[in-house]
Amino acid sequence: MTLQRTRPDLPSNDKRWKLVNAAMRRNGYAGHALIEALHAVQDAFGFLDEEAMTFVADSLDLPLSKVYGVATFYHLFMLKPQGRHACVVCTGTACYIKGASALIEGVQERFGVAPGETTADKSLSVLSARCVGACGLAPAVVLDGNVIGRLGPAQLCERLEQEIAE
Numbered sequence: 001m002t003l004q005r006t007r008p009d010l011p012s013n014d015k016r017w018k019l020v021n022a023a024m025r026r027n028g029y030a031g032h033a034l035i036e037a038l039h040a041v042q043d044a045f046g047f048l049d050e051e052a053m054t055f056v057a058d059s060l061d062l063p064l065s066k067v068y069g070v071a072t073f074y075h076l077f078m079l080k081p082q083g084r085h086a087c088v089v090c091t092g093t094a095c096y097i098k099g100a101s102a103l104i105e106g107v108q109e110r111f112g113v114a115p116g117e118t119t120a121d122k123s124l125s126v127l128s129a130r131c132v133g134a135c136g137l138a139p140a141v142v143l144d145g146n147v148i149g150r151l152g153p154a155q156l157c158e159r160l161e162q163e164i165a166e
């Protein structure tokens with residue numbers, strides 16, 4: 001008889017955790033699939049934070065230190081950004097078709113930061129993700145953990161200005 005290890009619960013009902021979990025399931029939750037799991041987190045959230053790394057470590061039954069080690073060793077992984085506000089622009093297919101690049105250009109023009117960068121005053125970090133699981137709201141943006149959709153570049157910049165001003 002094989003004993004089934006219990007998997008940790010998803011950290012929240014945010015649909016993006018399901019995408020991450022599905023990627024780990026595809027690899028049978030094997031420890032060697034760690035890099036792919038971290039890619040799945042970054043694709044869904046735009047960056048890796050402690051909550052995500054803990055979830056991956058628990059799911060794959062690996063020590064958290066190992067997950068941190070891999071996440072910080074490879075430069076392609078982006079750790080949680082430094083800005084007070086984080087704006088993740090989805091550049092997945094559905095969002096791309098609906099104008100994700102115009103959003104990125106608009107934000108870059110207004111705030112001077114491209115995905116992966118933080119403003120000098122640390123008020124805003126901009127990131128990109130490959131599908132945040134809200135294709136119906138394309139182009140989707142996740143602002144401080146909340147999905148907002150169907151905004152044009154001007155509306156998004158206005159929204160960001162309001163958030164920063166608060």
Ligand code: FES
Pocket residue numbers: 090091092093094095096130131132133134135136138140
């Ligand atoms: S492609 Fe943007 S939410 Fe899916």
